Amino acid sequence: MSTVEKPSAARFVGARVQRREDPRLLSGHGQYIDDVRLPGMLHATFVRSPLARARIVAIDLEHALAVPGVVAIWDGSALNGDAATPLWDWAGEGTPFPEVRALAEGDVRFAGDPVAIVIARDRYVAEDAAELVDVEYEPLQAVVGRELAEASTGRAHDGIDTNVAWSAASPTDPALEAAFAASAHVITETFRQQRHVNVPMEPRGLVAHWERGAEQLTVYASSQNPHQDREYFARVMGLPEHHVRVIMRDVGGGFGQKIFRTREETAVALASRRLGRPVKWIEDRQENLMAANHARDEQMTLRVGVDADGVITAIHASHLADVGAYPLMPAMMPGFMALEVLPGPYRFARYGWAGKSVFTNTSGISAYRGPWMMETVAREIMMDVVAREIGVDPAEIRRRNVIQTEDLPYTTPTGREYDRISPAQTLEAALEEIGYERFREEQARARAEGRYLGLGISTYIEPTAGAQGPTGIEAATVRVEPSGKVNVLMGTGSHGHSLETTMVQVVADQLGVPIEDVRLLQGDTAVSPYGGGTAGSRSAVIAGGVARISAIKLREKVLELAGHLLEAAAADLEIEDGTITVKGSPGSSIAFADVARIAYYDPSRLPEGMEPGLESTSRYSAPPATYANSTQVCTCEVDVATGEVRLLDYVVGEDCGVMINPMVVEGQIAGGVAQGIGGALLEHLAYDETGNPLAITFKDYLLPTTEDVPDIRYVHVETPSNTPGGHKGVGEGGAIGAPAAIVNAVADALAPLGVRVTSQPLSPDRVLAMIDDARSA
Amino acid sequence: MSKQLISVRINDELFEGEVEPRKTLADFIREDCTLTGTHLACEHGVCGACTILLDGEAVRSCLMFAVQADGASLTTLEGLAPEGGPMTPVQQGFMEHHGLQCGFCTPGFVISAHAFLRDHPDPTEEEIREGLSGNLCRCTGYQGIVRAVQRAAEITREDVTA
Amino acid sequence: MRLEDEFAVAAPIQEVYATILDVERVTGCVPGAELLGNDGDVHNVGIRVKVGPISMQYRGDVEIVERDEAAHTAKMRVKGREVRGQGTVEATAQLRLSEDGSTTRGAIEVEVALSGRAASMGQGAIQDVSSKLVGRFARNLARMLEADGAAAAGAAGAAGAPAGEPLSSDPAAAAAQVEREVRDEDENAISGREIVGAVVRGRLSSPLVSAGLAGVTLGLLGFLLGRRAG
Ligand code: FES
């Protein structure tokens, strides 16, 4: 199969098709988790620890249980035994992992740790009762702070006699040291990134319903991947997988936070099984900021050797991550991924690394849109540091190092194999679009007037659609119903990703039917074939790929049947707008709907040996990674009196292969960029030294608004990948590239003042402090 | 807790209900009236997802008690366009310009945009950005939203001159 | 979190000290405070802070740790938790009285460890508002001393008396008046407007900020109560 050419009749793929999701969401008829109502449904809320680290001395439920309308209250010792322990486990040789249970038992390990679940007839009553649960704590020393954890005399976890969760390094490499020794310049700098929260606008939640008659657990989930949820609930609750059904309908964003089901969601499912009634839990925003999983909170020290022209000769990177108390990924992941992806878009041969993760008494870390993006933050800010130090223009130093088309295929020092990428092209395209030279002139004029303008560049290569384990495959059943209408059944978990539109575009093109005649059904394990869900920029590549494969397979059957009916060879037929015609003889045709009807209702007219009906199911596993590449360039003005950073212009040059829907591609990029702007300028989930989270409302955890995100312009370069359809992932890139571009722009603006910018967020007070520091230095 | 009888007109339908004085207007709309098109994303008055029109004014229904709306007339997202009828210019603009992804913030933006455009029929981009800065969206980076409102103003002008 | 504040009362140090030792009365000077019971050196207290629609109540124990009557200093430890909710407060409060002419100056240092909503939402504002709280305490205390003066001498007005309704010359009426004013203050211990100014970077002044103030108040009270117990 030739997989890279555009579809035969590309009417929809590549077009800005309006979204199929929108009419229902714009009229208030979406079905989000809190919109689910079942007869007899009860409501859950959690009693949470106010302390980061403490022994639970006693729990008194008496007053709480006396509240009218309360059905049950269970603490950890009463409920945890209903589930397998631990709920998840990533312990290994030299990598300890805490025993994860639904509710805290014996001790608490972060502020927000769920201690008891309260079930009541409505949420008001449940919250009343939760307030009256009397928990006596004996405070213990909390481990707080990424850089303090290892040496702390406290322990984040009972039973783990170290706060180091993972530590590893590349073998000593004399060639690396020799390369540093031979370098004209060796520059070392540490970059820090504060703790973020994904903040989907819809917080977590679920409705769990243990149906006694069917002995089935039905879970309505606010999720990214229903099939993985089904496996999870079956495993931890000791149920056969075919007695668990997970349904996700509209989901108000996830950004990685909703990949895995969490301790609270597990407790709700356990409660439903005990009670034999549906139980709903809807997290509030304070809980989401305090106790849902967090992200980032890491730092990277880079040592970079360059020759006299600024060409990189060697890099050593060391990474430190705070993974909190109960990370939703192996503790090695943030560091390992970042260190592995770090070489990025540049050619260099010598690389060494070291990584460490620490447990702390804070909410656990999970994936957040580009969970390895510290590599781009550190590498791209470092490129500007080096450029400034050796007196080379920041665009020029990137040109001298970026991988060129003639270098392909190219293998990075960490073994990643690049092909069909265009980092040099997206770099140039973005620089041209922003008007690089013109800006430099404007900047010089502004400086002369005492105004501080800056430009920042961030270039990166994004591994997308990583395909392994539970996320290795995607499946599509394309079913033409007897009327000729088409249902596409997939295991995707679109939650804002527009897959109801893009997957339909792919299938409608291949089947040659009107786009309105095709519908995607996803998010229900009882309906869809197994799929890995929606995360890791995988849907365009793997789901789009398999939708195409399955549709092509079905198209072949449709044509074979139509050819039989029209007494023509299948190869001589074409399908357009729901009609199958013999090429060159328009009089000889049959409606797609008639072929469908015959396939189901008139089997005697089928060719010898053809199975009735029109349906095809395909499964597809993509290559281990498909590489997208991008450069973001932005300009800003910094008001040195107030410390305010205002973004002036923003350009993203992106190559995500063949675009299914450029409108959706740009939407994904813009959303990611906005999150990057938030991380660079505003967002910070800070803890005080005793482990109190200090930003648990939107008053303190500041998200970017319409006034913080400028107009974003895009330049698309389309280098098809070698996967079916030629797509590459695009979901995470915006968020990966933005912080470094913004930090570089601010650093560039303030360079005349001698300011060094190595951490975020660049809030007005911190910008002023940096200016003060530089002035007094 | 003693309940109070209230009657509220929502989208031209009269709803009567007995509510505890502490029940928020948002919960009354969503639970008692089963109009779930109004969303709650913070419940502390910052995100704007719960915005509705109360006697024509945009208000945050999470910050009001249901009893405060007794006798009032409300419009929620469900009531902007007639059932099965054409979308409003704002809804049309959001559709054309990808003003929503997950759709969770959308009720608040669409309602706020309606109130905004009524007062600013011919807004500049800056005015739109300022007018909608009290609503949070985590998905779109606001690109499509700003353009959607510009487009809605344009459609409205076309409708008037047509 | 460490808070430091000072107050001044236009009354002799001995008189201030003696008044403060009367726990039932001094409790009334602490905005929102109530003495619930005594068990030797341990005093069970309640604190209510109300801002706008949100009211937070704490209950806790106050225990004397150190006390030096000659030096007019004392130190107490406070441990409490929310009456409705899971937040906790632990505080150590240190008071030092000193003489400055006819005025008595008090220096208060409170080391507060808060958890729960108060800790998460209040810390920024608490620092700014705590001085208002201490100021109000000082004013209440001064008034009470004034009322004492009136009762003893049959005449109102200690030097430097704070602004307010002139006190009745009838000692009983004056005492009742003070009590009433103190109680009124309790009804809105810290006004919403005072909080708004304190929230520097917020987009909205959340009434929940008041939560944190309860902890501060409790710390303040703890220090005051302990003195008499010693
Ligand atoms: S839910 Fe009402 S403003 Fe956020």
Ligand code: FES
């Ligand atoms: S569309 Fe998802 S929050 Fe706005």
